[in-house]
Structure formats: structure tokens, C-alpha cells
Amino acid sequence: MGIRYQQDYIVPFYESDRFKKMRISSLLAVALQISGEQSVSLGRSDVWVSEHYHYFWAVIEYELDITRLPVFSEKITIETQATSYNNFFCYRNFTFKDENGNLLVEIKSTWVLMDQESRKIERVADDIVAPYASDKISKIIRPHKFLKAEVFEGASQVRYPVRFSDLDMNGHVNNAKYFDWACDMIDFDFRATHEPKHIAIKYNHEVLFGDDIVGKLLFKGLVSHHNLNHDSTQIEIEWK
């Protein structure tokens, strides 16, 4: 089931939102950072993967279950574990727990290895993933089903130009940004009175500098559906 790696963390001011709750985009960024640290500790850093295979890791899907969001200056423990992989997909879990060990947030994520030049998905090499001791499986875990772009005809929309500060070292828009863009379309008053309970995010195409993001939003009851750039990124949030 994979080697576990954990780290204590204190939620800083700048990762806290208007209501003192840890930003979802920061939660995803910190999770990514900690999985990167595990990879370094197992001799499979991003640099190693790049030098040996010319690949880089990309997350293509997240599912978050949120019992309660961590708050500003709260001491939490984040644990991660690469659980299993098949020919093309690697699965990794994260848990965020409070000081008493209560589960705050659980994240399931799906990763692929991409070629730096072709930017295409490559087959998972055993050599890369062996140190994580995760299970090799044959089945593909069924991804979340999102509303397709066509359903968003006539939905409210906002255009976001991609700026320098949105980019990361991989040369494309940082994954965590899409969530902010999607959620920034939701009413302030709604944000003040609701917290996400379940979030699903799927990244289908990377977006580069010079492109614009067109975000669309559709509410069905307490679920907000977000579609960015005709299915490039799909997000679904159940609120409570």
C-alpha cells in the first residue's frame, strides 16, 4: 500500500483566506510540495526523473473530502502515500489531520508521467515508482464524471488573461490557480456562509502564457459546476 511520509505544518497568514480558513489552492500546493519531499527522500526527485527519463510528474485529477478546513496558525499533520499504479496512472492519497489526530481533509489524486519534449503521457516505468512500494494494479480507477462543456451554454462566464505570476517552473499555469479562478466567480456572500464539502478537479489540457482562461459557472442546488476553456479544466464543488 506504499510507504507513508508525513510532516507537521502550521497554516501561515498568507495561505489563509478572508475567513481565516486555509485556501484550497494552498492546500493543493502544500500537498504537492510534501509529495515532492517524499520523492527526494526516496531518491526519486523531480530532477532525477528529468535527468533519467526526461519526464515530469503531472496531477490530472484530485478528489477532496473536507470535514473542516484548517485555519490560520493551526498546527496540522499532513501525510501522503502512493497507493497504487497501473500502466499509465499513479494514485496517491493525502490526509490533513488536526493536533488530536482528527481527519480534516482527505485528498485522492491521480498522476501521470509526461515527456518534457512531446508533452505526451508516457508509460509508468517500474524503475521510477519502485521505491514508493505502491501496489501495481491492472484496473483503472474510475474517474469522476463532470458536466460537459456543452451543458454550460449560456452559463455566467468570466475571462481571465494568463499572467506571468500564474506560471510555475513547468512553464504552464500552475494547477492550483484554476481553483481560485473557478471559485472567484462565486458570490462573496455565498463564500462567507458556505464551505466546500467535496471537490473534484480534472485537468485535461495545460494552458500556456499568452492564452486566456474563460471560466464558466453553473449552480445546481448546492453543487457548483465549473468549466474552464471548453473542458481544459473541470471542477465540481459540493458546498455545505
Add this chain to the structure above:
Amino acid sequence: MGIRYQQDYIVPFYESDRFKKMRISSLLAVALQISGEQSVSLGRSDVWVSEHYHYFWAVIEYELDITRLPVFSEKITIETQATSYNNFFCYRNFTFKDENGNLLVEIKSTWVLMDQESRKIERVADDIVAPYASDKISKIIRPHKFLKAEVFEGASQVRYPVRFSDLDMNGHVNNAKYFDWACDMIDFDFRATHEPKHIAIKYNHEVLFGDDIVGKLLFKGLVSHHNLNHDSTQIEIEWK
């Protein structure tokens, strides 16, 4: 000259820009966080200041001298010290050093105490600042002189709507955001080939949710002058 407080830090992925350099906005955010930690350690946390005085701390000016920006995954040491204060202003320095003790970045900052209700600047109470052991001085350190809004007539401009994700716990736009907005107006190719050498930032008025930011940019040689919302925030960057 004030008690020193320091902390080791490793630059994470999500605080690194397209070119693996630590983002200036992250540099300022982390500096702020560390001064907050010193305040906690001295029994003068933001919560204490709020409960005893109904005040909050606000930075009104930064000056940065950059020898070299920290890079992704570099181990650095950040040190801070409240150096002096007068009736209305408190002065604090930060240094960012590499593993060998070489100075990377030096920040000088000016702080005020603001009333939570009136949002007006209050007189510095000795009781609040005594634990930092900084010098009480009578003179006011001369602030940097910026180009006034009038000079920006006809300069290139961009309108940024303020979004939920731009806000911090103080209910206004987070200070670090202005720098991103200002710099995002500069050409990508210029950013790829230049690094800031000296930066001055002055915050004159806070910006709240629902407002727009109008950023203006004027280049004079290798110095970029930025004016946001008619002198609300003034930024000057000397590039190398």
C-alpha cells in the same frame, strides 16, 4: 537595536516563478509570517494586539536590495529585527542569506498600528513594542520618493478586478498581491532576461473587495515605475 529572530527556510515549488526564482510576493509574505512568529514568541501576537488595543499592524513601505533571488529548493536563513520606532512608525529589517551566510536579499520595512474600527493610524504604545527592545527615536526616516500619479498620464494601463482570492484575513487586498499586479504588466521577454536589483513599495490606501485596481506602468531606462489606483500603491523597480 532590537532582538533578532531567525528561521531556516526551503523555497517550495509553489513560491518559485517560471524561472525557478523565489517570487517577490512570496518573499514579502514569508517575511511577514516570520515577523509574526517573532511577535508570538515575545508575547505580542496579532491576537494580543487586537484584544488589548483593537489595533492591527500594517506595513506601509518596503525597500528591497536584491543581490540574488533565492531559487527553488534552496535552503536559506531569514532573520528579522525591529530596529527602531518613533511616535507613529516602527522600522523592521529582514535579511535573506544563503547556506554559506552570503546576503541574498535585504528588506527595510515601515509599519504602523491601525485601529480596527476607524482604520486610522494610531500612536505607537510603548507597551506594545517594549518586548522587541528596539530603539525609540525622534526622527522620521525619510521615505522613498516616487513619481506622482500625474506623471503617468498616457502610460500603459491594465484594469484588475479585485477577487475573493486576493483578500486576506484583514478584509482587504493582501499587500503582496500589488507587486504581482504591477509586474504582470511587464513583457515576458524582459522578465526572462532581467532580475530586480532594488525595489521600493509604498502602500497609501487599502483596497477592498468590489473595487477594481487600475495599474499604470512607465519605464525610464532600466527602472519601471508603477502606480496603482492614483497613488494607492506606488512601486519602483530597478532591474539588472
